[in-house]
Amino acid sequence: MHHAPLFSGYGKEVSPAFLDDGRRITTRFAGLTLSTVFQPLFRRDGQAPPAHEALLRVVEPDGSPLAPLEAFARLNRLGHAVAFDRLCRLLHVLNFVRQSDGDGSLFLNVNGAHVLGLIAGEHGSFIGTLLTRHGLDPARVVLEIVEDRIDDLARLEAAVRGYRRRGLRIAIDDFGARHSNFDRLWMLNPDVVKLDRTLIVQATANPQARRVLPRLIEIIHELGAEVVCEGIETAEQHAIALDAGADLLQGFLLASPTDRLQRIGPV
Template sequence: MTFVRHKDGSGIKVEQLVAHFEGKGGGSSLLKRCVHFEDCGAVGRHGELRLRSAFQPLFLAATMAAVAHEALLRVHDVKMRAVSPEQAFKIPKTPEQIVHFDRLCRTIHAINFVTQAQPDAVLYLNVDGRHLLNVHNGTHGSFFETLLGYCGLRPTQVVLEILESRIGDLDRLVEAIAAYQRRGFRVAIDDFGCRHSNFDRLWRLSPDIVKLDRSLIVQSTVNPRARQILPKLVDIIHDLGARVVCEGIETVGQHALAVNSGVDMLQGYLYAKPAPHLQYRPQSQMAAS
């Protein structure tokens, strides 16, 4: 049996994890089919694509302590040419391919996270909206919960980020979010404020966390009306029972606006750029002060 060491010394049951992922019996050959290990950690294989992880921390606005890390996909082809995540997610076409690719990305991230993180650490994972629509009968999260167990992660340690504005079938989205939450996963609505995002959808979705689209903080730095609206927007989301993340912070001025608006968490290049290793302190001393 193959193990990869967790930071606390426990083992990740890699062969069992991959066997469950493939839906077949054991056998080390499965490791060569979709997951292998390099010095940088676990690497996924999907056709000619190689899938790796980068992590960006989220900081508490009140203390600037890192409270979670978001996993971001980094993709290269066999010639090590970079492929954007958006391009990579367009490659799977059939429902089976879409589900397989989305699960593979999250599995790679989970493995790379637990080999570095403390036992109770929190991981944010993006979920392809098409995946949500291709899983039926309220079974969302059941397969992934088992995979997480092989990694030593619990659903309560995972926040699933969903870009709800791209999903037209609201009833199916409500069903998916409720199913995830029943299993203990928390759900974050990503990029709220862009496209067709609106509060009517938020009321129905009942997310645990709302991540504000970067355009809101950018507009607040140049538009007095937007600057007045931002704290009111945060108050409304709090009234819905959700916490607020302001992402895409790149300047000290944006940092101050976000903090003064009452957001709960902050994320952006001002504090830390995505990296293969977990980061726990803001790189900018001005933001940390």
């Protein structure tokens, strides 16, 4: 177990230590045990996945699981939103670099509180240093931002510019949920748009939603972005996503999250 030099200065109560058991790297933060699992994203042909999304798993001191959103909310209340978000990305990068063969992309989630918690000009500074230190090409990293949870559009746009200056790609996550709108897509010009899973669920039950889905994807393609249909859990949803023109697909039907990168397509 060792302390991470990138995380000096946060105080003993949140100073992270990493444990390497030879299979995966875990860490502890404010009493919580954190680990990484990866869920692959598949192209339409279903061959070996070109990308994996890193997902957080959190365990309480008593061994019970804690939902990541609840963990982020707790650490935000304690004033550690930025430190916690950075630590999670460091953990995910360490686990990805250990397994990666030099190919494939890594999708990393960025918490909205982190975006709003940084001062102007800081966005991308930590992740840039992190990727350089661990030899990961920024072009292989896609930062997922849930844009409709961020009300300060100027700060959001500045964050995207900062990440892009460092060579990172940008994905808008959960598009189509709550208050997502095309104005933000035109403003942010993302590389990838991940459709909220409610859209594919609605398309299985509502013929009108099924007819609209290909048009939605076509508009996003015209903006120059790739489209991910996530939350694919049934063969019918898979067929609808393919028919609608999705570029990438993700969901439990294709592969569950595991602590290992998946090398082959779904059987």
